[in-house]
Structures are given as C-alpha cells and as structure tokens.
Amino acid sequence: MPHIQLEDSQRPGIGGLLAFRPGPARPLLDLAEVLLRKASPLTPGERELIVALVSSRNDCQWSKRAHGAFAAAQLPGGRDLVDAVCHDPESAPVPEKLKSLLQLAAAVTEGGKAVKPEHVDRARAAGADDVEIHDTVLVAAAFCMFNRYVSGLATSVPDDPAVYESLAETLLSSDYRTLGGYPRQAADPSSGAS
Numbered sequence: 001m002p003h004i005q006l007e008d009s010q011r012p013g014i015g016g017l018l019a020f021r022p023g024p025a026r027p028l029l030d031l032a033e034v035l036l037r038k039a040s041p042l043t044p045g046e047r048e049l050i051v052a053l054v055s056s057r058n059d060c061q062w063s064k065r066a067h068g069a070f071a072a073a074q075l076p077g078g079r080d081l082v083d084a085v086c087h088d089p090e091s092a093p094v095p096e097k098l099k100s101l102l103q104l105a106a107a108v109t110e111g112g113k114a115v116k117p118e119h120v121d122r123a124r125a126a127g128a129d130d131v132e133i134h135d136t137v138l139v140a141a142a143f144c145m146f147n148r149y150v151s152g153l154a155t156s157v158p159d160d161p162a163v164y165e166s167l168a169e170t171l172l173s174s175d176y177r178t179l180g181g182y183p184r185q186a187a188d189p190s191s192g193a194s
Helices: 014-020 022-037 044-057 061-074 078-087 096-110 117-125 130-152 161-172
Strands: none
Touching (some): 022 044, 044 061, 044 096, 044 130, 061 078, 061 161, 096 117, 096 130, 117 130
C-alpha cells in the first residue's frame, strides 16, 4: 500500500508516482532515457542489467523486476542471465569486463566512498575504458535515487511477470518517455544521441 494517496492507482511502481507529480516526471524520464538508451559504449541491455543488479542490492522489487525484464529482453541468456547476475555477479556467465563493471555498480549501492581504486583497477584490467567506468557509476548512482523514490513511497509491485514483460515490449518499440505516458519526440540530430 503506497504511503501517499496516488491519483492513478492503476499504475504500479514509478508510474503512479510520475502521474501524481508530473512536474518532475518528464525530467526523470528524460534522465532514464539518456542513461539507459542513448550513446554509450555499454549496450542498453548491459545498462539495464546494471540497474537490475543495483535494484536487487537496494531491495527495490519494482525496479529489479521492471529493469530485469528490460535487460532479459535485450541480452542473450534472457531471464536466466538476469537472475544469475542478481544472485551472484561473480559466478554469473558474463564476460570479465562486464563482471567487473557489475561489481563496481554493486559498490556504488553501498555509497560513493565504497568505490575503491581496486574496483576501478579491476575494470581497467578487464578492458573497460574511462567512459564505461563513468557510465557504470552514473547509472548505478542514478538508480539508487530512483530505487529510493519508488521504495520510499511504497509503490505497488505486481507479482505477475507478464506486467514487466509487457513493459519491456513497449520499451523496445519506444522509449522511457512513452512508458511515462508522454508522446515520443524525434531525436535531436545535433545531440549526438542515438
């Protein structure tokens, strides 16, 4: 049961919160779109996997399930891979570079100062460049904020996996702004975003 009375009680997770306060909704959705879908050396599926892990570590069931479905729809290995990463990134069947970035993201969930030089050194040794390290930390930090927003207001979390699979299908054919109920806008070709 949410801690506040949401006008759109039919929208679970962050959707009800975004409908309740549309002012911050658009910038938050724009941020998610930029962090998870626009230009980065990390694929959208890898970034969604980072969010699923971060959300799992933060015990944010809505984000773990939603972004887990988004990752599963975009990565070979699907749901089994997402579950393995959320259970134990070290034993998950992912390349060493991604494994090191997942451990870096996990450190971010403990706090910024929990990220140690050895986390970064491991990622570099596995072939990660500065942009991949930067994007991993930024995605992890931003989704710690999103997790706290969703969990802090106790939004509803459906048990039905079909809810999240449907959201994943919508996302694959659209973008985050559409998930929030906003019309899709054409990309600005001068922005360098893909």
